[in-house]
Amino acid sequence: MSGLLLETVERHRSGEAVGVYSVCSAHPLVIEASVMQVLGEDGYLLVEATSNQVDQFGGYTGMKPLDFRALVLGLAERRGLPGDRVVLGGDHLGPNRWRGLPAEEAMGHAGDLVALYVASGFTKIHLDCSMACTDDTEPLDDEVVAERAATLAARAEREASGDEIVYVVGTEVPVPGGAHEALGKLTPTSAGAARATLAAHEEAFRAGGLDGAWERVVALVVQPGVEFDLERVIDYEESATEELRRVLEDRGRLIFEAHSTDYQTRANLAALVRNHWAVLKVGPALTFAMREALFALAAIEDEIVAEEERSELVSVVDRRMREEPGYWEGYYPGGPEAQRLLRRYSYSDRIRYYWSHPDVEGARKRLFTNLAHQKIPQTLLSQYLPLQYERVRLGRLDCAPEALVFDRVRDTLEDYSAACNQTTREARL
Numbered sequence: 001m002s003g004l005l006l007e008t009v010e011r012h013r014s015g016e017a018v019g020v021y022s023v024c025s026a027h028p029l030v031i032e033a034s035v036m037q038v039l040g041e042d043g044y045l046l047v048e049a050t051s052n053q054v055d056q057f058g059g060y061t062g063m064k065p066l067d068f069r070a071l072v073l074g075l076a077e078r079r080g081l082p083g084d085r086v087v088l089g090g091d092h093l094g095p096n097r098w099r100g101l102p103a104e105e106a107m108g109h110a111g112d113l114v115a116l117y118v119a120s121g122f123t124k125i126h127l128d129c130s131m132a133c134t135d136d137t138e139p140l141d142d143e144v145v146a147e148r149a150a151t152l153a154a155r156a157e158r159e160a161s162g163d164e165i166v167y168v169v170g171t172e173v174p175v176p177g178g179a180h181e182a183l184g185k186l187t188p189t190s191a192g193a194a195r196a197t198l199a200a201h202e203e204a205f206r207a208g209g210l211d212g213a214w215e216r217v218v219a220l221v222v223q224p225g226v227e228f229d230l231e232r233v234i235d236y237e238e239s240a241t242e243e244l245r246r247v248l249e250d251r252g253r254l255i256f257e258a259h260s261t262d263y264q265t266r267a268n269l270a271a272l273v274r275n276h277w278a279v280l281k282v283g284p285a286l287t288f289a290m291r292e293a294l295f296a297l298a299a300i301e302d303e304i305v306a307e308e309e310r311s312e313l314v315s316v317v318d319r320r321m322r323e324e325p326g327y328w329e330g331y332y333p334g335g336p337e338a339q340r341l342l343r344r345y346s347y348s349d350r351i352r353y354y355w356s357h358p359d360v361e362g363a364r365k366r367l368f369t370n371l372a373h374q375k376i377p378q379t380l381l382s383q384y385l386p387l388q389y390e391r392v393r394l395g396r397l398d399c400a401p402e403a404l405v406f407d408r409v410r411d412t413l414e415d416y417s418a419a420c421n422q423t424t425r426e427a428r429l
Contacts, residue, residue, distance in 0.1 A: 001085065002123040002124060002157050002165065002166045003122060003164075003165050003214075004044045004085070004087055005020065005046065005087055005123075005218065006166065006218065006253075008020050008277065008278065009218050009219075009253050009323060010253060011253075012273075012278040013252070013255065013257055014275070016421075017270075017273055017274045017417070017421060018273070018278070018420060018421045019272075019273040019277070019278035019279060019281075019420040019421070020043065020044070020046050020278065020279055021046070021279075021280045021281075021282055021413070021416035021417070021419075021420055022046045022048050022089065022091075022279055022280065022281045022282070022305055023045070023046065023049070023283070023286065023413075024047075024048050024049075024050060024091055024280065024281050024282065024283035025047075025049045025283050025286050025287055025352075026053045026054065026061045026063065026068065026071075026353070026360075027286075027287055027290065027355060027356075028071065028075060028311035029290055029402075029405055029406070029409070030041070030287060030290055030409055031047060031071065031072055031075050032075045032078070032079065032284045032406065033080050033286075033290075033405070033406040033407075033409035033410050033413065034047065034286075034409075034413060035075055035076050035078075035079045036079055036410065037410050037413040037414075037417065038081060038085065039079060039081055043085075043415055043417075043420075044085040044086065044087060044373075045072075045076065045085060045086045045087070046080065046087045046089060046090035046124070046279075047072050047086070047087070047088060047089070048088070048090065048091040048124065048126075048281070049065065049068045049088075049089075049090060049091065049117075049122075050090075050091040050092055050283075051090070051091065051092045051093050051094065051097055051113060052092075052096065052097060052098050053068075054067070054068045054090075055097060055113050055116075056109075056112055056113055059097075060327075060353060061311065061356060062356070063366075064116070064120075065090075065116050065117045065119075065122060066120045066401060068088075068118050068120075069088060069121055069122070070165060071412075072086060072088065076394040087123060087124060087188060088120075088122040088123065088124070089119060089122060089123070089124030089125070089126065090114070090117040090122045090124070090125050090126060091124060091126050091281070092126060092128040092171070093110065093113055093114050093117060093125060093127055093128065093152065094110050094127060094128040094129040094130070094131065094148070094149070095107055095109070095110045095129060095131060095133055095148070095153065096128065096131050097109070097110075097113075098110065098133070099131050099132065099133055099134070100133075100134060101133060101134060101294075102133055102134055102135045103133040103134075103135055103136055103148075106133045107129075107133075107148060107151065107152075107334075108288075109409060110129070110148075110152060111151070111152060111155040114127070114152045114155050114156050115155050115156065115158075115159045116214050117156075117408050118156045118159040118160050118165060119159050121162050123165055123166065124165075124166055124168065125153075125156055125165055125166070125167050125168070126167075126168040126169075127149040127152050127153060127167060127168070127169055128149035128170075128171045128221075129144075129145050129146075129149045129152065130145050130171040133298040139202045140198055142196050142199075142200035143200050143204070143416055145197075145200070146169075146197075146200035146201040146203065146205075147203065147204045148202035150201070150204035150205050150207070150208045150210060151208070152223070153167060153208075153210055153213050154208055154209075154210060154213075154315070155264055156213075157210065157212075157213050161310065163167075163212060163216060165213075165216060166216045166217075166218045167213065167216055167218070168217070168218065168219040168220070168221060168222060168257050169198075169201045169217055169221070170197050170201075170220045170222060170257075170316075171221055172189075172221055172222065172223045172259045172260065175389055176334055181220065185234070186223070186225050186226070186227050186234045187223075187240075187263060188220035188223055188225040188240050188241050188244055189221070189223045189224075189241075189244060191243045191244050191246065191247050192333060193246045194220065194222050194244060195247055197220065197222075198220060198247070198251070198254075201217070201425075205217070217253065217254070218253065218254065219254065219255050219256065219278075219279055220247075220254060220255075220256055220257065221256070221257045221258075221259060222244065222256055224236060224241050224256070224258055224275075224277055225237055225240050225241065225245070226258065226261055226264055226268070226272075226273060227260050228260065228262055228263050228284075228347045229347065229348065230331075230332065230342055230346045230347060230348055231342075231346065231347060233307075233345070233347065235262070235264065235265065235268055236264060236268040236269050236272055237270060238275065241275060241330070245275050245276055248276050251299070255276050255277070255278040255279065256276050256277040256278065256279075257276075257278075257279040257281065258272055258277035258279065258280050258281065259276065259281045260281070261277075261281060261282055262282045262283065262285035262286075262288075262347070263277070263285050263288075263347060264415075264421060265415070265416055266415040267295055269342050269415055269416060269418075269419030269420075270419040271417070273420055274422070280416055280419065280420065282412070282413075282416060284347070284348065284349040284352065285349075285412050286409055286412055286413070287349050287351075287352040287355070288347070288349045288412075289408050289409045289411060289412045290405060290408065291344075291349065291352075291410050292352060292408060293385065293388075293404060293405040293407075293408035293409070294311075294313060294364065294367070294386050294405060295314060296384035296408075297315045297346075297367055297371060297384075297401050297404065297405070298311065298314050298367060299372065299384050300376060300380045300381070300384055301313075301367055301370055301371060301423070304374050304376070304377070305370045305371075305374065306382070309368060309370060310370070311363045311364070311366040311367035312363060313360075313363040313364060313366075313367050314344070315349060316346065316359055316362075316363040317354055317355070317359055317360045317363070318340070318343060320354050320357050320359060321343050321350075321351065321354055322343075322358050324354075324357075326403075327350050327353035327354070328343055328350035328351075328353075329340075330346060331350055333345065351362045357414035361395050367401065368401045368402060371400075371401040372400060372401060376399055378392065378393065378399075381404075385404055385408065386405075386406050387408075387411060388407050388408060391407065
């Protein structure tokens with residue numbers, strides 16, 4: 001399926017302002033909404049699992065690569081999206097999960113990780129070895145990072161059948177998933193640093209006899225100056241990347257890949273695509289939109305369902321977060337009230353780590369069941385989900401809880417679709 005991505009890259013490098021958005025989420029509701037969005041376009045679905053979500057031991061989702069593949073393709077089949085319109089990718093594959101080990105041991109695990117992703121049918125592989133292990137001197141220099149990436153590429157090539165794998169190299173700063181602390185002005189990657197990263201990786205690939213693999217490196221991850229922290233979004237400034245964009249002028253079909261594009265405006269996303277960030281990754285913004293819809297439905301439930309029958313979804317998920325604070329405690333500062341607000345509403349959306357817990361998922365199912373058995377008053381829909389209210393009024397959307405959540409997630413995906421110049425066939429407000 002990497003041919004679909006290569007076609008996008010070729011069109012972009014030939015002068016078309018086209019790109020593709022990459023859905024970086026493991027939540028079934030988000031993935032299914034993404035499938036529905038692609039069905040209304042002439043494009044394809046690119047879904048990527050991150051190395052902390054999905055690995056050979058199950059990651060924080062409990063899924064291995066084959067499990068994730070089955071989830072995505074199963075949801076695509078359910079909605080009628082052909083499997084040949086789905087591209088699977090692996091994000092930040094490298095020693096990140098094993099940074100607490102010596103480099104040799106961590107890289108052994110990373111090699112197994114990459115091999116398993118490739119063997120499971122993932123064809124877009126982001127190699128990221130920028131993180132230091134316990135016996136490394138920080139920060140790692142470009143040559144060490146590149147040599148380790150080439151080592152993983154060699155492992156991937158041994159596992160691959162033919163030349164279907166395409167690679168992405170480089171990383172962004174701050175770390176994936178949004179900044180952990182409040183940010184000031186964010187400086188884009190310098191043109192010199194981008195060229196040095198490319199040169200080091202090319203040299204390492206060719207030194208390792210991976211010339212063919214290097215020709216399939218299609219994207220470089222650099223920081224275009226976009227990011228989000230707990231309560232703030234740093235917007236893209238086109239003028240700040242003029243020199244950086246020139247790095248690709250003599251680089252054949254190579255394009256940039258932008259991470260942490262969540263919460264950017266539609267205009268900013270379109271500007272990124274025009275300026276060669278032809279792959280736009282989005283993750284927390286999608287689960288943020290899903291959470292907004294679920295919380296809105298919970299508020300509606302409070303109005304129309306007897307107290308003893310309510311799901312209490314908001315309380316259930318917050319209690320789970322307080323009982324198991326490992327995924328948010330080191331990220332959300334302040335006193336109890338400040339932390340309560342951040343747990344529920346922060347842009348970094350650490351709540352996304354808790355939706356799959358059995359008690360939280362049980363509350364979500366009860367919420368859907370309760371509202372499926374009620375007629376949601378249009379006045380309450382207008383109060384809590386106004387865009388969905390308009391579509392229900394116009395007969396374009398079913399007033400069912402699952403459909404309302406899908407539609408809210410698609411509001412965010414619409415911005416990416418428009419920015420990437422996907423052709424939308426469905427009429428949506």
